[in-house]
Amino acid sequence: MDLLKSMRSDFENYLQSYLDDLPERPAKLYDAIKHILSSPGKRLRPLAALLGYYVFDNDYKRALPAALAIEIFHNFTLVHDDIMDRAEMRRGQASVHVKYGTDTAIMVGDVMMIHSIRALLLLDEEVNLDLVLDHFTSTSSGICEGQIFDMEFEKRKDVNSKEYLEMVGLKTAVLLGLSFQSGALIAGVEEDQAEPLFEFGYAIGLAFQIIDDWIDAFGDSSQTGKVRGGDIKQKKKTLLWIIAMENAEEEDKAYLENVMREEAITDRQIERVLQLYHLYDVSGIALQYADDILAGAKEKITNSDIAKDKAELLFKIADDLVKRMK
Amino acid sequence: MDLLKSMRSDFENYLQSYLDDLPERPAKLYDAIKHILSSPGKRLRPLAALLGYYVFDNDYKRALPAALAIEIFHNFTLVHDDIMDRAEMRRGQASVHVKYGTDTAIMVGDVMMIHSIRALLLLDEEVNLDLVLDHFTSTSSGICEGQIFDMEFEKRKDVNSKEYLEMVGLKTAVLLGLSFQSGALIAGVEEDQAEPLFEFGYAIGLAFQIIDDWIDAFGDSSQTGKVRGGDIKQKKKTLLWIIAMENAEEEDKAYLENVMREEAITDRQIERVLQLYHLYDVSGIALQYADDILAGAKEKITNSDIAKDKAELLFKIADDLVKRMK
Numbered sequence: 001m002d003l004l005k006s007m008r009s010d011f012e013n014y015l016q017s018y019l020d021d022l023p024e025r026p027a028k029l030y031d032a033i034k035h036i037l038s039s040p041g042k043r044l045r046p047l048a049a050l051l052g053y054y055v056f057d058n059d060y061k062r063a064l065p066a067a068l069a070i071e072i073f074h075n076f077t078l079v080h081d082d083i084m085d086r087a088e089m090r091r092g093q094a095s096v097h098v099k100y101g102t103d104t105a106i107m108v109g110d111v112m113m114i115h116s117i118r119a120l121l122l123l124d125e126e127v128n129l130d131l132v133l134d135h136f137t138s139t140s141s142g143i144c145e146g147q148i149f150d151m152e153f154e155k156r157k158d159v160n161s162k163e164y165l166e167m168v169g170l171k172t173a174v175l176l177g178l179s180f181q182s183g184a185l186i187a188g189v190e191e192d193q194a195e196p197l198f199e200f201g202y203a204i205g206l207a208f209q210i211i212d213d214w215i216d217a218f219g220d221s222s223q224t225g226k227v228r229g230g231d232i233k234q235k236k237k238t239l240l241w242i243i244a245m246e247n248a249e250e251e252d253k254a255y256l257e258n259v260m261r262e263e264a265i266t267d268r269q270i271e272r273v274l275q276l277y278h279l280y281d282v283s284g285i286a287l288q289y290a291d292d293i294l295a296g297a298k299e300k301i302t303n304s305d306i307a308k309d310k311a312e313l314l315f316k317i318a319d320d321l322v323k324r325m326k
Numbered sequence: 327m328d329l330l331k332s333m334r335s336d337f338e339n340y341l342q343s344y345l346d347d348l349p350e351r352p353a354k355l356y357d358a359i360k361h362i363l364s365s366p367g368k369r370l371r372p373l374a375a376l377l378g379y380y381v382f383d384n385d386y387k388r389a390l391p392a393a394l395a396i397e398i399f400h401n402f403t404l405v406h407d408d409i410m411d412r413a414e415m416r417r418g419q420a421s422v423h424v425k426y427g428t429d430t431a432i433m434v435g436d437v438m439m440i441h442s443i444r445a446l447l448l449l450d451e452e453v454n455l456d457l458v459l460d461h462f463t464s465t466s467s468g469i470c471e472g473q474i475f476d477m478e479f480e481k482r483k484d485v486n487s488k489e490y491l492e493m494v495g496l497k498t499a500v501l502l503g504l505s506f507q508s509g510a511l512i513a514g515v516e517e518d519q520a521e522p523l524f525e526f527g528y529a530i531g532l533a534f535q536i537i538d539d540w541i542d543a544f545g546d547s548s549q550t551g552k553v554r555g556g557d558i559k560q561k562k563k564t565l566l567w568i569i570a571m572e573n574a575e576e577e578d579k580a581y582l583e584n585v586m587r588e589e590a591i592t593d594r595q596i597e598r599v600l601q602l603y604h605l606y607d608v609s610g611i612a613l614q615y616a617d618d619i620l621a622g623a624k625e626k627i628t629n630s631d632i633a634k635d636k637a638e639l640l641f642k643i644a645d646d647l648v649k650r651m652k
Contacts, residue, residue, distance in 0.1 A: 026474040080436060084429040103410040103477060106432060110406060111470045113439055118463045121456060129456060130447060137444045144437045148352040151429060 003313075007050045007060065011043060014064045015071065018119070032100045032108045033115075036075050039091050044208075045070045045179045051317070052183025052197050055310040062124060066132065066182040069119035073140060074175060076112035079105055081147060113140075127186050135185065139178040146171030153237070157257065161242050165206060165289070168239075173205030196304040203297030204318060207290040213238040214290075217274060218283050229270035235260050239289070240282050241273075247280040294318050329639075333376045333386065337369060340390045341397065344445070358426045358434045359441075362401050365417050371396045371505040374530075377643070378509025378523050381636040388450060392458065392508040395445035399466060400501060402438035405431055407473060439466075453512050461511065465504040472497030479563070483583065487568045491532060491615070494565075499531030522630040529623030530644060533616040539564040540616075543600060544609050555596035561586050565615070566608050570599075573606040620644050 019037060022030045046067035053063035081087070082095040083105055089095060097105035120136065123129060149167045153159050159167075180201035184194035216231045217240050231238050237260065245256055256276065259269055277283065298318065301311050345363060348356045372393035379389035407413070408421040409431055415421060423431035446462065449455060475493045479485050485493075506527035510520035542557045543566050557564050563586065571582055582602060585595055603609065624644065627637050 023471075026471055026478065028478075029471065029474050080432055084432060104474065106406055106410060106435075107470050107474055109432075109436070110439065111467055113436065114463050114467045114470065117443055117459070118467070121460055121463070133443070133459075134447055137440050137447070141437055141440045141444070144433050144440065145349075145352055145355065148355050148430065148433055152352065152354075 003054070004047060007047055007054075008043060010061060010064065011046045011050065011067055011071075014068055015046075018068055028100060028104055029108060029111060032096050032104060033112060035093075035099070036079060036090075036096055036108075037072065039093060041071075041091065043071065045074055045175060048176055048179035048201055048204075049183040051314070052180035052194075052201070053187045054183070055197065055306055055314070056184055056187035056189050056193075060183070062127075063183045063186045065119050065122035066136075066186055067179075068122075069116045069136065070175065070179050070182065072112050072119060073116035073136075076109045076116060077143060077147070079109040079112065083109075084147070084151070123186060126188070128188075131191070132182055132185050135178060135181060139174050142170055142174055143172075146174075157260075159237065159242060161239060161246060161289075164237075164239055164242050168209045169202060169206055172209060173202045176205035176208070177202035193305065196300040196306070199300045200297045200314060200318075203293045207293050207318075210239055210286055210290045210293075213240050214283065214286050217277055229274055232259070232270045232273050233265050235262075235265065240277055240286055243282045243285050244273075244276055244280050247282070247285070248276060252276050252279070329380070330373060333373055333380075334369060336387060336390065337372045337376065337393055337397075340394055341372075344394055354426060354430055355434060355437060358422050358430060359438060361419075361425070362405060362416075362422055362434075363398065365419060367397075367417065369397065370534075371400055371502060374502055374505035374527055375509040377640070378506035378520075378527070379513045380509070381523065381632055381640070382510055382513035382515050382519075386509070388453075389509045389512045391445050391448035392462075392512055393505075394448075395442045395462065396501065396505050396508065398438050398445060399442035399462075402435045402442065403469060403473070405435040405438065410473070410477070449512060452514070454514075457517070458508055458511050461504060461507060465500050468496055468500055469498075472500075483586075485563065485568060487565060487572060487615075490563075490565055490568050494535045495528060495532055498535060499528045502531035502534075503528035519631065522626040522632070525626045526623045526640060526644075529619045533619050533644075536565055536612055536616045536619075539566050540609065540612050543603055555600055558585070558596045558599050559591050561588075561591065566603055566612055567599075569608045569611050570602055570606050573608075573611070574602060578602050578605070 015037065019034050022033060024030065049063050049067040049070055050060045054060045078090060079096045082090055083097045083102055087095050088098050093099075095105075096108055100108065117133075117136075120129065120133060123132065146167060146169075150171055153164070153167055177198040178201070181194045181198035184197045185191070213231065216226070216238070217229060219226070219228070221228055232241075241256065241260075245253055248256060256273065259265060259273060262269070298315055301314055306314075341363065345360050348359060350356065375389050375393040375396055376386045380386045404416060405422045408416055409423045409428055413421050414424050419425075421431075422434055426434065443459075443462075446455065446459060449458065472493060472495075476497055479490070479493055503524040504527070507520045507524035510523045511517070539557065542552070542564070543555060545552070545554070547554055558567075567582065567586075571579055574582060582599065585591060585599060588595065624641055627640055630637075632640075
């Protein structure tokens with residue numbers, strides 16, 4: 001799609017001038033910021049911000065500062081999350097705390113958080129900065145809460161799929177919601193007009209997370225290039241595992257529970273968990289969740305006063321996403 | 327002084343309603359924020375913000391959101407600095423990362439940083455939010471840079487007193503500068519009118535740090551309740567140590583250098599370092615630094631268009647500070 005290509009290239013240029021303008025010193029700090037922001041990402045959130053604007057007005061470049069702010073913020077959360085999750089790799093490279101040390105990584109995140117706010121100050125004067133900042137900061141604060149809930153969940157064994165989806169929503173999906181919503185607010189629409197776009201982004205974010213989990217267990221390895229069951233190996237309590245727990249017979253439930261307590265998980269055990277996922281139709285249930293979530297979001301857009309051609313564009317993006325699954 | 331008392335009590339009430347309005351969950355996160363913000367502090371920075379406003383207009387309560395923002399921001403830096411410095415105590419209590427764990431402490435700091443920005447959104451509509459935020463975020467970002475420089479300094483052995491004061495300036499004094507300046511900007515004065523107040527706060531902050539170092543080595547233990555030479559015991563390269571290094575004969579310089587490399591420092595060694603401080607008039611040189619800095623700041627205020635009675639008030643505050651030393 002040509003529009004998305006232009007948006008992507010406009011964003012990359014905008015990001016590059018931000019990176020070029022960073023101070024030279026302290027070298028460690030700004031090297032690290034350049035390192036993480038230059039590494040190729042999908043740039044989903046910046047594109048969402050530009051699309052959220054485009055739905056109401058064609059001149060989407062006005063939303064570039066918000067696209068930048070959200071991308072910087074997102075990467076700040078990755079830097080601090082990787083410290084907390086003891087993650088050693090990120091996008092195929094050493095994570096910031098591994099490469100630069102934990103102390104520097106804490107500061108790198110802090111500076112990025114501050115820079116994300118500074119990026120919003122680049123919005124033009126016609127924008128209601130107060131309103132954009134209000135949503136930006138309340139959502140960001142919620143994302144940090146989500147990270148804490150996530151850490152708490154790791155210790156609980158009775159999390160149900162509803163709670164899990166709420167946590168994922170709070171920790172990740174809201175940021176995609178905020179992206180679309182910020183774009184809309186910058187285009188100058190009222191808060192209640194921007195709301196369906198928040199919901200739409202939130203739904204996409206949630207569906208995206210479900211799809212990520214799904215691909216790990218059911219994806220075609222020849223296409224993903226990954227070994228199936230990586231999440232199981234890492235003992236991640238994904239939505240799939242929770243769905244299995246909710247549907248399994250006592251004996252299988254005990255097996256699923258015990259596997260998460262193992263020191264190291266063998267290939268045989270991964271195979272057995274995947275068998276149980278098949279037995280209890282975890283794939284079908286997860287796909288149904290994603291479908292329902294996206295259908296609900298589309299309905300919100302249809303019932304809003306968003307122009308029909310713009311709504312179609314949003315739907316196409318949602319559908320492309322789900323195609324990865326089926 | 328009655329004015330300062332009223333300001334203090336207005337600030338404590340304002341802070342308390344912020345704390346009362348915090349969400350209940352995640353309990354750990356918000357307990358920690360309440361823990362650190364309720365612990366009694368000098369509230370220097372909030373008072374500075376209110377004074378910066380008061381210099382231009384009596385209705386200083388309009389600056390309360392900025393006073394709150396700066397206090398939350400300051401405490402955020404303490405939470406993250408304590409992690410990096412492996413500091414176990416803060417104001418006589420366990421530091422946040424000791425009490426709640428490092429992972430939670432990282433998140434606590436992040437949420438406080440975001441909340442500090444949110445507090446600024448409580449400023450009334452007449453305030454130029456864009457301008458206040460611009461100074462707030464550029465100063466905060468500089469403070470994080472200062473923390474990195476500080477970590478780098480710890481590893482260098484050739485830091486001179488000019489560089490040291492620059493680092494302290496960047497890491498701590500700028501925040502007191504920002505406090506006075508924000509108050510002034512909220513009162514509606516132009517940027518160049520607010521500038522002398524930034525300089526004044528910066529100077530007070532710098533002098534305050536010098537005085538803190540001075541008291542540790544030369545203060546009256548019967549009044550401070552602390553054993554002399556605590557900084558030497560902790561192998562801190564304070565301004566005093568740097569001044570001594572700059573003035574000492576080769577043999578004494580070697581001694582001062584070696585002491586910083588010891589595993590643990592004995593009372594005899596502390597005594598010897600203090601003797602060298604006396605020998606090279608480190609106290610006199612440090613006091614002269616503080617005097618010069620404050621005199622320069624007062625001159626900036628005198629040469630500005632700040633009303634004479636308000637200028638006198640600022641000078642009295644500066645003088646009270648220096649009295650602690652002499």
